[in-house]
Amino acid sequence: MSSSTTSSTDKKIEERLHELEHKEKKWKELNEIMDKHAEKAKTKVVFDVGGKIFATTKDTLLSQPDTFFTAMMRSGRWCPDADGSYFIDRDPTYFGMIINYLRTGRFVFD
Numbered sequence: 001m002s003s004s005t006t007s008s009t010d011k012k013i014e015e016r017l018h019e020l021e022h023k024e025k026k027w028k029e030l031n032e033i034m035d036k037h038a039e040k041a042k043t044k045v046v047f048d049v050g051g052k053i054f055a056t057t058k059d060t061l062l063s064q065p066d067t068f069f070t071a072m073m074r075s076g077r078w079c080p081d082a083d084g085s086y087f088i089d090r091d092p093t094y095f096g097m098i099i100n101y102l103r104t105g106r107f108v109f110d
Contacts, residue, residue, distance in 0.1 A: 045073075046085040052092035053085065060102045069102070 043058035061069040072078045072086075080086050088095075101107050 046080075047088055047095070048081070048083075048085040049088045049092040049095045050090055052095070054092070054095055054099060056099050056102070060099065063102050063105075067102075 045056055045058055045061060047054045047056075058073060061067075061073055064070070078086065097107065097109070
């Protein structure tokens with residue numbers, strides 16, 4: 001093989017190696033994101049508010065201190081119903097906005 005052919009082959013190998021390393025890094029980042037989402041899914045909390053179902057995570061419920069939800073989650077006394085949901089006997093109209101506030105720290109009125 002000539003020197004120029006070897007150099008060209010080496011360059012292609014280096015480019016391919018760099019490309020694979022980049023893909024591996026992206027793959028690891030995606031796996032980390034998926035692991036975080038999977039971990040949050042393990043802490044899923046379902047509410048039945050006046051007959052309407054809402055779902056969120058325990059992390060979201062505990063995001064603001066000294067709330068109804070922090071008291072509920074930390075007391076250990078409020079148990080879910082047989083279907084796994086927590087029943088709240090209230091009008092569900094604004095419950096979604098409350099959960100979104102816990103997610104974002106901002107009230108959004110539509």
